[in-house]
Amino acid sequence: MPPTIEYHCPCLSQSTIPPPPHLASSSHSFHPLHTLFFCEECDAVRCNRCVSVEVSGYYCPNCLFEVPSASVRAEKNRCARNCFMCPNCRNTLSVVPSDPPDSGDGRIAMPIGAIGDTQYLLYCNHCRWDSAEVGITFEKPTGLAAQLQKFEDSAPDSLEFERLKEHFEPIIQRASSLSSSTAANAPAPSSAAHSHRARTNSITAAASAALARDIPGVGKYNPLARSGRGGGAGKDKDRSTNKDEMPEYRSRVDSASASKLGTGGGELDVEYMRHLEDVSEVANLEQRWITSWATSLQTADLKPLRIPLHSKRSKRCPACAHILIKPEQKAQSVRYKIKLVASNYLPAITAALPHQQDANTESAKRTLSKSTAAAADEDRGAAGGIHAGKTYPFQLALTNPLYDPIQVRLTVQRVHAPASSSSGRASPEKARRPPFAVSLPSTSFSIAAFAEAWEYDLDDEDDLDEMFGLDDDDFGVAGRISGREPKEARSKTKVVGVLEKKANTTIVGGEIVIGKEARGNVKFNMLVSYTYRSDDAAPSESNDEGATSKAAVARPPETKTFAFYTAVDLGPIIPREEPLRIDTDF
């Protein structure tokens, strides 16, 4: 596995310092860069766990119809057209005429265009289930949902649900009238979002009030307090005054008699199981558990399922409620009106172990000359591994997404002794210090600005080196005299420091010293802080890089610094017990 780098989102804890990398909580706090967002207002990284999500549109994942939100509720979040799922394997069903013409190869022909007074049925292309098995046929191949509607409406679960809705309707109405009066005071970014939130708030408030009443201890937790809006505490009082006014609910079917209907075990089911001939006659748990009602055990009773709708979502910053993601209205468009993703703000970092890459390349070349593909994978693990008790160089490539050059400083987070001993798996002797030491360039280095023109001719490396590699910043490496010289010398001497600058990417080298008794992964937290010119500064010519960086140095007050944590995982250490192989590269 290649080395990975993940970025920290501090939403899980109060402190901005991430947990040590060997703790299990570490993997929950770090995310791949492309999944993160960036709030410009708060100047902070946001992840999918902390953003607040709003639905901006519904669509059916099969027919891709955009369902207006008014009908979403009426159709119980399902597609109301011709889309059905196979109850057996969850594939989408197609409509076929009941006597399908044989197309010569034993497959069912497409349904379109078959005319006549034949009956139609739903057919699964994957498991060959068809709706005739459960006695469902259609007179015409369109509007199937409407034709099925009457069966669905008379099902005991939907009748019960209607009854429940009726029962709770007055309470929800009362709650919404109450909360809309309180919510009117709260600031709202837009009127549409406001009305939507007011409704959901009232329902969740009613639900949480009901929970708080029924389960002791739950009342202490208030989900609305976390988001900082809605004023949940005040509403709880209102709810407590009318909590006893709810009349008792009586279900349509007595639960004691349910088993007689063949839904909850009992004599009928036992009798059925006795005469079972094939295991597949019994519907498995996965086939049954999505129904809200206890259903029959038999596969023969499974009904086609309507396809649940999917939604497009917009995302907001949890702290300042600014929009981070706002998709285009069209359901299948992959463009966004607003898209503030972290990869446009933070430098992208990739890690590599040169000895691993060399090994891979060598084995690839060898495979190619032998023209056999099998041997490559075996060699890879042996030569590219990290062995205990050895020293390895590693490289970090940092790519600047900003249109201005940045100054970057890397710091390895020290693992505190008490934290590592609490992990419990290492012996006390090993727990005192991490099993490996990491050295990185200590001084800051520069990364050139991103310019779209570089997308094109990157192959002329020497030209670019002359243009962008020679700005004489401090590199944190002794012995670098000119930009050109270390290029030849670096393979022998230079390991730690800036290795290469190319367009808006700078490669820095580091070194890991693995302890003799080391185990587990080489994984450490790294603080990346970078200084950039703030937006207020005058725009610069991106094609004249030398002048820009000098200008930035001349006007220091216009810079800003942003810091974030990353977790670098260079891969597992191969423990000492295994026979050591001599690595020819070092």
Place this chain on the structure above:
Amino acid sequence: MDPPIFYSKTEYIETDTGNKVSRRATIAGPQNIILGGKTIISSGAIIRGDLRRTGAGHAVVISLGRYCVVGEGCVMRPPYKTYRGNFNYYPMKIGDHVHIGANTVVEAATIGSHVEIGKNCVIGKFTIIKDCARVADGTIVPPNTVIPALALFAGSPGRFVEDLPESTQETVEAYTKRHYTRFQPLDR
């Protein structure tokens, strides 16, 4: 920093637009196949451009966009059906930045741009895959399935697993471009 992916120089033919086609790939009916440029057809791939619509005239059977990769041992075959009693093949259209893993069989009708299909998959007839979708390794997508944009499909039959991140388009585009530049000839 990414190491190059080497291929034997004698094995691949490079076209003016940067397409790299293996001599070990079976390209049937090349006059009916369009490659957008910088597209790689790996060795052992089978592309059936000969399965064209009946009728006179020129017909495009399979079109691939830019920066696509057809993996080793892939089979690309246009979908067919009998419509009003006539058996016919239908064209297959594939967008830009589409990677198809090794040993996958594709009979899709349409594949959008920025789509990643894993290895050892079966993409059934007339499947429609929208932009930025991903099909995990070893997925069986039954015929007539629709895979919506930014969805990850996996399993047998292929089912929706999760929504992909909003930056998928940029990620896939960068990856496919990098893959093309990494794909380097090696002289022996």
